[in-house]
Amino acid sequence: MVFGLVQGLTEFLPISSSAHLRIMGELWGPAADPGAAFTAIIQIGTGLAVLLYFRREVVRIARGWWRGVAKSDPNPDGGMGWLIIIGTLPVVILGLVFTDTIETRVRSLYLVAASLIGFGLLLGLADKVGRQRKSLTDLGVRDGIIYGFAQALALIPGVSRSGGTITAGMLMGYTREAAARYAFLLAMPAIFGSGLYELVRAVGDKTATFPGFGPTLVATIVAFVVGYLVVIGFLKLVSVASYQVFVYYRVALGLVILVLLVLRVLSPVADVADVAAVAASVVG
Numbered sequence: 001m002v003f004g005l006v007q008g009l010t011e012f013l014p015i016s017s018s019a020h021l022r023i024m025g026e027l028w029g030p031a032a033d034p035g036a037a038f039t040a041i042i043q044i045g046t047g048l049a050v051l052l053y054f055r056r057e058v059v060r061i062a063r064g065w066w067r068g069v070a071k072s073d074p075n076p077d078g079g080m081g082w083l084i085i086i087g088t089l090p091v092v093i094l095g096l097v098f099t100d101t102i103e104t105r106v107r108s109l110y111l112v113a114a115s116l117i118g119f120g121l122l123l124g125l126a127d128k129v130g131r132q133r134k135s136l137t138d139l140g141v142r143d144g145i146i147y148g149f150a151q152a153l154a155l156i157p158g159v160s161r162s163g164g165t166i167t168a169g170m171l172m173g174y175t176r177e178a179a180a181r182y183a184f185l186l187a188m189p190a191i192f193g194s195g196l197y198e199l200v201r202a203v204g205d206k207t208a209t210f211p212g213f214g215p216t217l218v219a220t221i222v223a224f225v226v227g228y229l230v231v232i233g234f235l236k237l238v239s240v241a242s243y244q245v246f247v248y249y250r251v252a253l254g255l256v257i258l259v260l261l262v263l264r265v266l267s268p269v270a271d272v273a274d275v276a277a278v279a280a281s282v283v284g
Contacts, residue, residue, distance in 0.1 A: 002028075004042055004219030008226025011046040012184065012234055014123055014163030014246050015253075019112045022157050023257065026109065026266050040198040041216055045223030047191035050184045053231045057185070076137070080185075083139055087148035088189040094152050095194060109268045113257040115158025120250030123167045127243045130170035135178050143172055151186055158254075161187050166243070176238045184231065 006024050010017040021039050051058060061084070064077025150168035154161035162183045169179025260266040 001218055001222050003038070004045065004222030005226055007039075007042050007219065007223040008046060008049070009230060011043065011223070011227055012050065012162055012230050014160045014166055014243060015250055016112075016116065016154075016158050016160035016163065017043070017046075018154070018157040019116060019160075022109065022112055023253075023266075038198075038216060038219075040194040042195075042219045042223050043191045044195035044199075045220035046227035047188055047195065049224050049227035050191075050231055051188060052228060054181075054185060054188075058188070061185075080136070080139070083141070083144035084186055084189065086141065087144045087151065087186050088193075090145075090148040090152040091155065091190045092193060095155055098155065109257055109261055109266055111156065112158040113254040113261070115156055116250045116254035116257070119153075119159050119163060119167070120247050120254065123163055123243055123250070124247035126167045126170040127176070127247070131173040132170065132175045134172065134174040136174075136182055138174075139182065146172065147182065147186060151183075151190065161190070163246075163250075176243065177235065180235060180238050 003021055003024065006020050007017050010020045018039050061077045061081045064075045064079075065081030066078075067073045068075055068078030068081075146168055147165055150164040151161055153159045153164040162180070165183035165186060166176075166179045169182060170176065174182070257266065261268055
């Protein structure tokens with residue numbers, strides 16, 4: 001339940017949900033990293049939350065895309081559907097190619113801290129220098145591909161799926177709200193794809209680091225409820241305010257992690273042998 005709450009609170013904010021889950025696991029007890037598989041699966045809850053919020057747009061885009069394919073009837077909604085597909089390809093390809101690296105080496109807390117700070121500063125720069133003139137009607141293939149590779153950076157804990165996409169959007173001249181809305185639309189295929197993929201792997205691999213389906217289901221439901229409320233609040237916030245508060249938070253959190261690592265309060269890499277048991281007790 002605790003991990004589901006953290007997932008719901010952080011998935012759509014540009015502060016990296018995977019980094020927070022990694023840190024929470026380490027702080028909760030020795031070597032309590034819940035694992036990349038668990039992290040991906042409970043993202044299904046937050047994916048359902050954003051799907052519920054954008055249900056009308058998703059239906060419109062899906063219908064437009066199908067009309068364009070089945071009836072050769074080009075339309076703006078169909079074009080948006082193709083851009084989402086194109087933008088999803090980088091994270092799918094890179095995620096499959098680097099699965100082992102993502103689940104092991106890149107989960108070092110030193111890298112998490114560096115990503116929080118570095119990409120936090122980049123978000124702050126984009127927020128200040130971005131022209132913020134473009135809307136989603138200006139989105140083309142070139143920008144769609146750039147958005148896609150920016151989202152793929154979130155395979156590294158600490159970068160943030162929404163943070164990377166939003167940063168790229170503002171650097172390309174999109175408004176804060178347009179960049180955030182597209183970040184959510186683009187995230188849905190990746191969230192559901194990675195979550196279902198890891199769920200199938202967890203079912204088939206009895207040796208996988210995984211806390212069990214009962215605790216994971218509870219965490220997923222909690223993530224859904226909390227994530228839906230966060231989506232509503234976040235989109236209202238970015239329509240009237242900047243992203244600077246998230247920049248300060250990321251940098252401060254990254255520095256705190258580095259200090260705790262130096263003081264040996266935190267261990268940079270979790271011992272996966274203990275992950276399943278500890279994560280099960282925490283989530284349940």
